[in-house]
Amino acid sequence: MTNALTLRSVTISIGDRRLVSNLDLDVEPGAVASVMGPSGSGKSTLISFIGGHLDPAFNATGKVLIGARDVTNLPPERRDVGILFQDDLLFPHLSVGANLAFGLARSVMGRDARLARVTEALVEADLSGFEDRDPATLSGGQRARVTLMRTLLAAPKALLLDEPFSKLDSDLRRDFRRFVFDRAVAKRLPVLLVTHDSTDAEAANGQILHLGRA
Ligand SMILES: Nc1ncnc2c1ncn2[C@@H]1O[C@H](COP(=O)(O)OP(=O)(O)OP(=O)(O)O)[C@@H](O)[C@H]1O
Numbered sequence: 001m002t003n004a005l006t007l008r009s010v011t012i013s014i015g016d017r018r019l020v021s022n023l024d025l026d027v028e029p030g031a032v033a034s035v036m037g038p039s040g041s042g043k044s045t046l047i048s049f050i051g052g053h054l055d056p057a058f059n060a061t062g063k064v065l066i067g068a069r070d071v072t073n074l075p076p077e078r079r080d081v082g083i084l085f086q087d088d089l090l091f092p093h094l095s096v097g098a099n100l101a102f103g104l105a106r107s108v109m110g111r112d113a114r115l116a117r118v119t120e121a122l123v124e125a126d127l128s129g130f131e132d133r134d135p136a137t138l139s140g141g142q143r144a145r146v147t148l149m150r151t152l153l154a155a156p157k158a159l160l161l162d163e164p165f166s167k168l169d170s171d172l173r174r175d176f177r178r179f180v181f182d183r184a185v186a187k188r189l190p191v192l193l194v195t196h197d198s199t200d201a202e203a204a205n206g207q208i209l210h211l212g213r214a
Pocket residue numbers: 014019037038039040041042043044045046055057196214
């Protein structure tokens with residue numbers, strides 16, 4: 001079953017500074033909404049709020065729903081939200097396959113089932129046969145695809161992207177962005193992308209929100 005990601009009346013403040021003001025948002029399955037704004041405007045803070053990781057220094061009100069399920073008061077691990085960050089690194093001491101297995105949902109039981117899911121993920125990432133590779137031997141693009149697949153193996157119901165393209169140079173950035181959006185469409189995931197870059201937001205081809213100046 002696929003679900004929309006919905007925000008209702010979300011307001012987030014730090015001290016007397018309001019970062020997000022009464023935000024309503026509906027992101028349909030397979031759609032990518034973008035959040036833009038200058039450094040310090042609250043983009044990562046909004047992602048933390050949705051994921052359930054908001055620092056208690058912030059004051060937040062409003063609701064986060066995935067489908068009809070209100071996850072606002074659930075701990076992060078029960079929200080079924082996947083987050084990809086700018087600096088998402090693979091564990092250097094684990095093989096590519098072990099890195100992927102690390103992401104697997106706890107519900108996937110048994111060695112054979114787990115291996116099968118890892119193999120499928122590698123096929124999806126056009127990396128068949130890479131199970132035993134050391135992550136250090138992968139190209140930047142290959143590593144980026146493995147980090148996304150690791151996040152998706154946890155079977156999230158919504159995907160949050162916190163500037164995951166910003167450290168990649170232009171060709172790689174375009175290819176990885178396409179790969180992420182294609183996977184989200186294929187899995188019917190609602191996606192919220194935080195970015196400084198209007199090219200990323202335009203490529204997402206969805207609604208674009210602007211947070212205010214810091
Ligand atoms: N724990 C904290 N305590 C106090 N202020 C904080 C804390 N964390 C972040 N801030 C402030 O909250 C504001 C929003 O930060 P946030 O990281 O969400 O911005 P951002 O838009 O993601 O910026 P960037 O594009 O640089 O990543 C900033 O002004 C930041 O300094």
